[in-house]
Amino acid sequence: MTNPPNTPLLDTVRSPSDLKQIDDKQLPQLADELRAEMIDAVSHTGGHLGAGLGVVELTVAIHKVFDTPHDRLIFDVGHQCYPHKILTGRRDRIRTLRQENGLSGFTKRSESEYDDFGAGHSSTSISAGLGMAVASQLQNKPRHVVSVIGDGAMSAGMAFEALNNAGALDARLIVILNDNDMSIAPPTGAMSAYLARMASGRTYMGFRDFGKKLTAYLGKNIDRAITRAVEHARGYVTGGTMFEELGFYHIGPIDGHNLDHLLPVLRNVRDNGDGPVLIHVVTQKGKGYGPAEAAADKYHGVSKFDVITGTQAKAKPNAPSYTAVFGETLVQEGGYDDKIVAISAAMPSGTGVDKFAKVFPERTFDVGIAEQHAVTFAAGMATEGLKPFCAIYSTFLQRGYDQVVHDVAIQKLPVRFPIDRAGFVGADGATHAGSFDTTYLACLPGFVVMAAADEAELKHMVRTAVAYDEGPLSFRYPRGEGVGVDMPERGQILEIGKGRVMREGSKVALISFGTRLAECLVAAEDLDAAGLSTTVADARFAKPLDHELIRQLARHHEVLITIEEGSVGGFGSHVLQFLATEGLLDGGLKVRSMVLPDIFMDHASPDVMYARAGLDRKGIVDTVFRALGTENPAGAAVTLLKP
Structure with a gap:
């Protein structure tokens, strides 16, 4: 453990109003102290490190220049919001980041008046900012609206939809493009800063507006031609032609770590001009911390680490991670079949691709x-006989749902969807929980929907997906390590729509869809010990259901419990629909469906979250006893979370 950093200037800042009392010349010292504080805090909690380090000076400059929270500030995704949290009254809780009952790892409206828009997914900031800017105009409430978006987030279509709309509306919106990969253009030192100051200043902007008024007298066509020629010429110098074409006034690129460059530009933009403006700043991920600068990808999201060495603390796993099993199995199958292709949406390491x-x-x-685009890109490949595996987290696949329906399912195209981060994900909380994919996929005609109960089953499902060519297919699996089962040399091809019985009993039937199977097996031991003979089955498929298995379980047991790591409307709902249609509920069968609670649950460890949801060993046992109308002799009934 290291001693807390020495931060005498930062100690005086409890809110942005305190920041405004600090002289500009002292701001570099403040930025250094803020960076040190953030590094120390994240070393204790883990979290997103590199992005936040890259925007320290930018965050200081924005809060110095603008009147937050009256002026609105939206951070895209929220990975880079830790310095913002420290400056806006949450420093005393910064070492609770992503911990149970602690600060969220993202911006969150309910957490602070300075968090104007919640964000865990990317590319929403310009749309939200434009909505705020237009609302301010309509309500005659003058304020500045600043949206900070990274160059990676600009790869999403939604960002360009918002830019296009903002240019057409001509609302006063300030977009700061944080280019931290220099993927658009690097700054060119003093000349770049000079041009940015000139372009954002009153003289140039006033001359530009006067020129527009003058050319307007010459007719609309001449006005448009002259204006476009001027902006094109300036765009060739500053690199902003694309944004000018979308209707934005472009400034930059400028050095995002140089406060002498940032402050005058932000003040000029604050005090001059109207309509949408885009400021292009170039920053470095991990700035100011050697290990993060040297390996930006490894320090984007980190576990607890040693500040001196940068070494991250990772528990030695007892089993391989599900993500690793998927990636390695896909490589294995790719060696047998050259039609297999893999697609990722900016998460190649996160998905195992x-x-x-x-x-x-x-x-x-x-x-x-x-x-x-990833989904429809995969659909196009499938039309030509390839076998696309479109690997996307459960929570992110929501963003491509219309394409899943229109471009894949309706056309019955054999796109394979490996769905990582199924169920609760712990510290990332509600924005990243994989709660809904079973529900939103199993309702689609012709879709095969699977869930792996363990890492060996995942291997089987990858091979099954390779072999299945009759339509779309998905298989889900959680974050983290497997359960430690023996692994086959190569996966088996599963029979579509067939589950398996893991243990047999006569009174209670537990049928699991996904990795709650391990909890079902230990719960069955408790039930047997209480005199309730228990069967445990692994459904494997939510669609098509194993009708024969469900019939047998319903006819030969008094209680039938379905268990899944997903929302209402998923596997359990399909089982209940089948039982009702078949008349299997008429004989007094006691059925309960255990799903994730109907709330957005805050971050905690996955074990704590599943216990709160009642989807652990105790919750399963208690549910059985409640279905029978008796108390669990081993303890009081679990209190399930209510919406």
């Missing part, structure tokens, strides 16, 4: 933060 990319780079495609 990076393993496939190392072996088959020509068959791997990272399309950026563009889930809609």
